[in-house]
Amino acid sequence: MKEKIRSVGGESETVEALKDTVTKARTAVAGSVGVAKEKLAQVGGEFGSQAGRAGSYAKQRADHARENLVLGYDRARKDVDQLGSDIGVFVRDNPGRSVLIAAGCGFLLGYVLRGDRR
Numbered sequence: 001m002k003e004k005i006r007s008v009g010g011e012s013e014t015v016e017a018l019k020d021t022v023t024k025a026r027t028a029v030a031g032s033v034g035v036a037k038e039k040l041a042q043v044g045g046e047f048g049s050q051a052g053r054a055g056s057y058a059k060q061r062a063d064h065a066r067e068n069l070v071l072g073y074d075r076a077r078k079d080v081d082q083l084g085s086d087i088g089v090f091v092r093d094n095p096g097r098s099v100l101i102a103a104g105c106g107f108l109l110g111y112v113l114r115g116d117r118r
Contacts, residue, residue, distance in 0.1 A: 091098040
């Protein structure tokens with residue numbers, strides 16, 4: 001086959017030019033692939049960095065929310081403790097009124113829970 005190509009002078013130059021073009025295209029594609037790999041690695045590194053920052057920010061926000069929840073719970077517990085203390089003082093100061101209020105609450109609770117019995 002090579003002898004056939006060599007025997008025809010003009011065609012052999014065309015084949016060589018075609019080989020050169022293919023080699024140049026192959027080199028250009030390889031260079032482009034190398035650049036694409038570098039850019040992909042760079043973008044991957046930036047993405048990893050941003051993901052790390054996002055994770056750190058999320059952890060900070062979760063810690064802040066946890067601290068606020070603990071503070072809110074402590075305040076509510078103190079409020080309930082204070083309410084219990086206030087009720088104790090009221091009962092000591094007004095024993096008759098406290099018994100009537102308790103009887104009224106018991107009557108209403110019994111009426112509500114009794115349901116539809118006639």
